[in-house]
Amino acid sequence: MKQGKVMVDTGKCIGCGLCGRICPAHNLEIKNKKAGTVLERCILCGQCSAVCPKKAISIAGRENDQIEKPGEVRLDPGAVLDAIRFRRSIRDFRQTEVPREMIEQILEAGRLTHTAKNLQDVSFVVLQREKDRIEEMAVKVFKTVKPIADLFSPMARKNEITDHFFFFNAPLAIVVLAKDKTNGILAAQNMEFAAEANGLGVLYSGFFTMAANASRRIRKALGVPKGKKPAMTLVLGYPNVEFLRSAPHKELSVRYM
Template identity: 40%
Template sequence: MNPIEIDESKCTKCSSCIDDCPNNCLYLEGETVKASEKGCMECGHCYAICPKGAISMVNYDCADEPAVSMTEIDSDMLLGAMKSRRTIRKFKPQPVEDEKIMKILEAGRYSPTGANSQNVSYTILASRQDEAEEICLKLFRRSQKVGSPLSSFLKRIDIDDNFFFKGAPLVIVVSSKSNVDGGLASSYMEIMAESLGLGVLYSGFFVMCTKLSRKLRNLLELEKGHDVVSCMVIGYPNVKYQRIVPRKDLKMKKL
C-alpha cells in the first residue's frame, strides 16, 4: 500500500509533489491530488517539497523538521576539514557519550540508499566488543602459523591484543545487502563523528574476519542477506595532526 496521505484541506493543488515524484506515483484527478496504490518507493520527496505541509507518510515519524541547506556550511572550511581528517589508531579511554553515538547513527540513517531501500543496519558491539576481538585475534594468530593464504602477509605483522579495535571505546559494525549503500552510510557517519571531536578507524581486518568466521557472524546476528560492509572504530583521538597530508595528482578525465 502507498504510505502517502494527503490532507485536502491544506492541499492547494500546486503540483509540486507531482512534478518531483521520481516514480510518477502522484497525479491530479479532477481537483484532487491522488497517490497510486503501487510503485511508491517511499522516498519522501513529496512530503519534503509540499509548501503547505499537506502530505504525511503512514508508519513514518513525520516530525516536520525544516530543511537545512548545505550552503549554510562554508565550503572552504568544509573542504579543509575533509582534507584534514586522518585515520586514528590511538584513542583515549574516555567513553563516547550516548547523544554523540545517536547523532552518528542518525547521520547513517539519513544517508542515500539505492531506490530508497534503507537497507543498512548498525551493530554496536558494546558488551561483546572484547569477545568479538578475541575471535578475530585467534583467527589471525592461527593463520600466522599455518599455510593459509594470509600466513605470508600476517607473519610480517605484530598482532597485539588491541590489533583490531586499538583500545577504542566504541565499535559500530555497518551491514547491508549493498556495499554502496553501506559505504555511503559509513562515510556520512565518519563526517558526523569527526565534527563531534571523535576519530575513526575503518577496521578492514575485522571485515575480513567476518567472511572467514561463522562464529563471528553469529555473534553479530546479521540480518538475512546482509554482509558486513565496514567496521568503524570510534573514540577520542590521543594524537593531534598539524597539517594536511600531500596527495598524488588528481586522476580525472573529461569525455
C-alpha cells in the first residue's frame, strides 16, 4: 500500500459527498455513488477522513492515528482569555522533575498542531541529561558576541552571560525544529498551553534558539536534520514564583475597516 495516500473503502462509502465538499485540494469526487480520489497527490490534511460518517476514508500508513470526538469539544472563552492574561514567562524553577507523561502530553500538543500546507515538518529535541552540556555551548557563543552587543545596548551591558543564562536551571528544555519557522512557533504556543494546563511554567528562549541557529556545533549536538532549523526553544519546569496579577500591557491597537 502506498504510504500517505487517501484510501476510500467503497464497501463502506454511501456516496454522501461530504468528503468532496470539504476537501481543500478538490481531490474527492463522487462517481457511480461512491467517493474516489482524482489526484495523484494532495496535502493529506485528513479532513475527508475526519468528516466521513461511515469511516470509509483513511490515509495509508496513518490508520491508527484517529480518535472519535467525544461530543462537543470547547473551552470556556473566559477561561481561555484568563489563561492568556495570567500566564507569565518563568525564569525561576523548582528543582522537581517533570513527569514523563506530562512531557509526552506537551509533545503531543506540538505534534497535533496544524502546519501550513499540512507539512507536518515539526520535530522536537528534549533536553534533560544533555541540557547543561548544550547550554554551555550556547554560553560560549554568546560570550563571543557579547562585547559587540554591549557596544549598542545598555541592557546587554547589564546582562551577564552566566552558566545558566539560557535555561535558568529548569529541569527541562524542548527545542522545536521545523522547516517552516511559523509551523514551529505555532507548535510551541500550543505546547506552552499544554504545559501550563499541567501546572508547569514556561519560558520561550529566543536567545538559545538564536545561539543554536548561529552555531553549527550546537545544531550538530542537537542532531538537527538537514532542511530543518530550531524554530523555538521552550524552557519548562514547576514555577518557583507566583504572580499575583496580570502585567500592564499596551492598549489595543486595532483598525476595523
